[in-house]
Amino acid sequence: MLQFMFRRLIGAVITLFFIITLTFVLMSAIPGDPFTSDARVPEQVLDNLRDHYGLNDPIMVQYFKYLKGALFLDFGPSIKWDNQTVNELIATGFPVSAILGIQALAIAIFFGILLGIIAAFNHNKSFDYMAMIIAILGLSVPSFIFATILINFFAIKLQWFPVATWGTWQHSILPSIALAVAPMAYIARLTRSSILEVLSMDYIQTALAKGVTGYRFIIVHVLRNALIPVVTILGPITATILTGSFVIEQIFGIPGLGKYFVEGISDRDYPLILGTSFFYSAILVFFVILVDIAYGVIDPRIKLIKGRD
Amino acid sequence: MELLLDVNNLSITFKSKEKTVHAVRNVSFHVNKGEVLAIVGESGCGKSVTAKSIMRLLPEKTGRIMDGSIMFDGKEITTMNKKELVKYRGDRIGMVFQDPMSSLNPTMTVGDQIAEGLMIHKGYKKKKAREKAIELIRQVRIANPVHCCTKYPHQLSGGMRQRIVIAMALICEPDLLIADEPTTALDVTIQAEILNLLKELQEKMGMAIIIITHDLGVVAKFSDRVNVMYAGEIVERGTLREIFYHPQHPYTLGLLKSIPKLDHDFCEKLAVIEGSPPDLSILPKGCAFSERCSHAMDVCDQYHPEQFDQSSTHQVSCWLTDSRASRAPRVYSITH
Ligand SMILES: Nc1ncnc2c1ncn2[C@@H]1O[C@H](COP(=O)(O)OP(=O)(O)OP(=O)(O)O)[C@@H](O)[C@H]1O
Numbered sequence: 266m267l268q269f270m271f272r273r274l275i276g277a278v279i280t281l282f283f284i285i286t287l288t289f290v291l292m293s294a295i296p297g298d299p300f301t302s303d304a305r306v307p308e309q310v311l312d313n314l315r316d317h318y319g320l321n322d323p324i325m326v327q328y329f330k331y332l333k334g335a336l337f338l339d340f341g342p343s344i345k346w347d348n349q350t351v352n353e354l355i356a357t358g359f360p361v362s363a364i365l366g367i368q369a370l371a372i373a374i375f376f377g378i379l380l381g382i383i384a385a386f387n388h389n390k391s392f393d394y395m396a397m398i399i400a401i402l403g404l405s406v407p408s409f410i411f412a413t414i415l416i417n418f419f420a421i422k423l424q425w426f427p428v429a430t431w432g433t434w435q436h437s438i439l440p441s442i443a444l445a446v447a448p449m450a451y452i453a454r455l456t457r458s459s460i461l462e463v464l465s466m467d468y469i470q471t472a473l474a475k476g477v478t479g480y481r482f483i484i485v486h487v488l489r490n491a492l493i494p495v496v497t498i499l500g501p502i503t504a505t506i507l508t509g510s511f512v513i514e515q516i517f518g519i520p521g522l523g524k525y526f527v528e529g530i531s532d533r534d535y536p537l538i539l540g541t542s543f544f545y546s547a548i549l550v551f552f553v554i555l556v557d558i559a560y561g562v563i564d565p566r567i568k569l570i571k572g573r574d
Numbered sequence: 575m576e577l578l579l580d581v582n583n584l585s586i587t588f589k590s591k592e593k594t595v596h597a598v599r600n601v602s603f604h605v606n607k608g609e610v611l612a613i614v615g616e617s618g619c620g621k622s623v624t625a626k627s628i629m630r631l632l633p634e635k636t637g638r639i640m641d642g643s644i645m646f647d648g649k650e651i652t653t654m655n656k657k658e659l660v661k662y663r664g665d666r667i668g669m670v671f672q673d674p675m676s677s678l679n680p681t682m683t684v685g686d687q688i689a690e691g692l693m694i695h696k697g698y699k700k701k702k703a704r705e706k707a708i709e710l711i712r713q714v715r716i717a718n719p720v721h722c723c724t725k726y727p728h729q730l731s732g733g734m735r736q737r738i739v740i741a742m743a744l745i746c747e748p749d750l751l752i753a754d755e756p757t758t759a760l761d762v763t764i765q766a767e768i769l770n771l772l773k774e775l776q777e778k779m780g781m782a783i784i785i786i787t788h789d790l791g792v793v794a795k796f797s798d799r800v801n802v803m804y805a806g807e808i809v810e811r812g813t814l815r816e817i818f819y820h821p822q823h824p825y826t827l828g829l830l831k832s833i834p835k836l837d838h839d840f841c842e843k844l845a846v847i848e849g850s851p852p853d854l855s856i857l858p859k860g861c862a863f864s865e866r867c868s869h870a871m872d873v874c875d876q877y878h879p880e881q882f883d884q885s886s887t888h889q890v891s892c893w894l895t896d897s898r899a900s901r902a903p904r905v906y907s908i909t910h
């Protein structure tokens with residue numbers, strides 16, 4: 266187990282290094298800088314500003330400065346947000362995004378699996394078709410359209426929920442749902458097809474021949490096996506939710522990390538971009554490792570853990 | 575002899591959009607307590623379907639029992655509801671499937687899989703069920719049963735898995751064990767070990783066995799009576815001696831001739847039955863075997879053969895055994 270963790274940790278560091286480098290390269294390849302838009306500012310002032318933020322340094326120096334920042338987890342002050350460091354911005358934005366993301370993930374997993382189960386056990390009946398139509402819609406309708414529909418219906422017409430912004434728990438419901446729809450649909454489809462496959466397996470016949478029924482049959486013999494592929498896609502699903510949150514936070518005006526990230530890009534707030542992309546990547550890498558561990562626990566044929574012979 | 579299983583005029587069809595397959599047609603047989611019945615026939619003749627129907631394990635949507643009855647210990651299985659049925663599955667009737675590689679749950683330890691039957695049917699607690707499971711693993715002769723109990727199927731060899739499957743089917747000490755080609759997927763030396771094991775357990779526990787196979791060598795080894803199936807029907811039935819020494823149906827004879835013998839001359843080709851079985855979605859008018867039969871007469875193509883008694887235990891469905899078929903070559907005897 267330790268050895269496995271160690272290997273994964275090294276892998277994670279390498280991955281993060283590449284992401285930082287790539288982000289930096291892409292960022293510097295885009296023409297312009299954070300102060301380009303401020304047209305009327307005298308050239309001398311601009312130059313002073315650039316000097317202040319180290320933007321006049323040779324590119325390699327800038328790169329190593331950022332690498333050092335990433336190493337010590339200190340990305341320096343933000344350019345756009347006065348008097349705030351990138352770390353402070355992440356610290357304010359992340360809890361909001363985390364609540365949103367975790368709620369969305371929970372909704373997606375719970376309802377996705379539930380929908381998949383119901384569809385599979387009603388195979389080729391009307392409920393199955395209905396569930397799968399919902400799933401296809403959920404996958405093909407972009408989340409911003411879905412978000413707009415939700416706002417229109419539940420916030421404006423029915424007035425059950427606030428339209429936008431953040432604050433109470435009610436504020437978080439519509440954006441969480443909007444964010445959860447696509448991954449939920451994906452999980453539902455995968456769960457359904459996986460259950461159908463498991464149901465056609467020989468060992469299911471064996472279980473039936475033993476007289477296994479009901480709850481025990483569904484949970485121990487069917488789901489335990491059918492959910493293995495579902496667990497493996499939780500990594501990519503987390504990525505979908507992370508990137509989805511950029512859009513959703515913008516639409517609902519939520520002061521989360523995604524909002525800082527998107528605004529950081531349009532403002533060319535270099536330290537903020539690097540800091541947030543590093544942070545997002547780190548979370549994703551962490552989740553992927555977590556999923557791998559879970560995978561090894563749920564499927565005994567995968568052996569990460571030495572000596573479990 | 576006490577009757578345990580009595581199947582009468584069983585007919586099973588599989589319906590799909592394009593066609594209806596008459597997989598089992600008008601099949602009758604019985605099994606007495608403690609005896610071994612073999613069902614033999616080539617691939618696709620309906621052996622597995624017959625076996626599964628006894629447990630009502632046919633695919634619900636497509637497979638239907640159209641007609642007939644299956645009486646187990648005086649109770650009708652075909653009309654039983656799910657709740658009653660479940661009490662028979664695994665408890666009174668055990669089943670061993672063909673492929674031990676795929677018939678075990680990959681995410682459950684083999685010990686738990688064996689113990690499960692006791693927990694369901696006998697209300698055992700986990701600990702006690704596991705103890706009995708270990709005891710049975712020892713009886714199917716796996717070394718170090720305590721250790722084996724905690725293993726997952728993928729950690730065991732094919733032969734060991736089949737022993738586990740057998741233990742699983744026997745844990746509740748059923749009255750009837752249905753073994754559907756229990757050795758086909760295994761290599762020859764292990765086949766013999768598994769058969770010996772089955773025989774030994776049968777003698778110890780005294781259950782009845784239906785063994786399904788296309789290997790007459792397996793049949794010769796330990797069955798009391800034999801049913802020969804062809805294209806969804808039983809074409810001949812008799813005691814082991816009757817089938818091996820006085821086969822009456824040309825198909826049975828063909829099967830027997832195709833067994834390789836120890837003193838077999840290698841220059842001589844093994845006898846095979848030419849042709850292939852008929853399409854079960856189009857019912858033949860006469861005898862299903864007539865196309866492949868070297869003794870076929872005009873009547874065989876036109877009329878379905880009646881069943882002729884050779885003795886109280888030996889029945890054949892073949893026109894050749896009709897007294898009017900004087901031209902027919904009468905004696906098929908082979909020395910074995
Ligand atoms: N689920 C099913 N749907 C449609 N047809 C089926 C189904 N199961 C079996 N059949 C048909 O029933 C017939 C008998 O099949 P069965 O599996 O009983 O053969 P078998 O005698 O066991 O052969 P084998 O020795 O290959 O196991 C076959 O012709 C097959 O096409």
Ligand SMILES: [Mg+2]
Binds near residue numbers: 754755
């Ligand atoms: Mg079969």
